[in-house]
Amino acid sequence: MLDIVIEARRASIAPGMDVKRILPFRLRRMVGPFVFMDHAGPVSLQPQAAASIDVLPHPHIGLSTASYLLEGQVTHRDSLGVNQIIRPGEVNWMTAGSGISHSERFEDPSVLAGSSLEMIQTWVALPEKDEESAPSFDNYKPEVLPVFTEKGVWMRLIAGDAYGLKNSVKTHSPLFYIHVELDKGARFGLPGGHAERGIYIAKGVIAISGQLYNAGQMLVFKKGADPVIIATEASTLMLLGGEPLGERYIWWNFVSSRKERIEQAKADWKEGRILLPPNDNHEFIPLPEDRFKTRGGPSPEILS
Template structure:
């Protein structure tokens, strides 16, 4: 039975953003974090009209790190540090907000010319309390720099942390595991039980855990300390995430995350007052603070 291996299953809330959908499984009322992961979005898959694209205007973050990982398409990232970086499939963009950063995400011009594809995962990671107010930072790790393991009928790319004896060069602030597992037909992959908290997410295709079928776009939070085997008869794409459990909760309001509610209130005031830094090359527009955000904390 799945209950022998799975502690809880989270069903996504889907937002239609015009031309593409975002499926959000974290945060949820039933569970707000898995290790440092407190936000888990699948973008697309979608193919946008010729001349179109995504245009996420400049917006702020505090006290978290964002991780963008694409299956298909490309995104141009700009931020208030002066960074301009293009992310493509298999690479990682890690943006650490620390005491405050502003960024935008847009489809590149050459992608718009033929109708851009969009498919990927965006996650937010909580920072340990000692690092919440660190200086902002940005890190791009190319696809070729991420270790890939080919075994058990699967190719696993390690995005962050250590898995099966290999470690990604991507910076981590707390114990973290994050991997993209491409399952061939007949794959039979052991899921290590070493991390304190773990979750599996089937992005595409077909897979089962200990013989019980998994539903795509659901986040399966695994029981601590219990090993399991991920199988696929016809092929699929799964994400494994998790890491060290956090002793203190995080509050989430709009794009702001913190261990302290008063810090979020200060960030609200600062964004309304225009006190956050601007994004060089993309400073003519921004996302206004909402009255009622779609992302809120759960008590």
């Protein structure tokens, strides 16, 4: 029934901001088109520490980013000129395509007064035909994201389609992405109709076939599996998956089906050919040094 259990690892995305990194994982690089998943927080912010956890302008190609908050507020700025605050229950869906840069800053006074921040960010690889599409950004309010409830179960469809629900989030391949809240004792099942499916346990404990699974674990299921998920305590789950897209390369913030395109993106950022956000262009994250070198040049990490 289970294909693999992935344990979240600690990663740093900014000074003072550590996250739980779920994808990519060395034994399971993708779930459907999802190539990356980070869980930030919950963390309490104080005014004197806020600037230290800002994520400065940085580039992306070949993917869509999906930012979803459970608590707090984040300000997004990008090279298209977008300035957007995201709040809990909203979705920021940014398609990088041929290239975009953006920042994420924590500057709202109410958040800085001591409220908590908790955010899930995923990256969705684009089909080859869309990898060089024009970059775009959309913010979706909670009222356009369908919610389903029954005894002990609440869920919001963030993107794609599942359980007969659909929404208008602009995706490029068949997928689903869902926020689920379960009361203690609630029973739940995976959506059908998708080749690859996973559950990330953001909070709580669930049982499947008598085995307990805890917060910080992602469960990836074999095709056709139909598990009964029982919440042994109140739990928050993120469900995701869809149709696989085939081999992908990833290096830093770049994703592509072609290794040479990764090299081009690196050069473009280093030489300033990917623009900075016009209203956040005084600082940025420089291109990191290659960790792995080969005689033929740097070798991107491969995802499959």
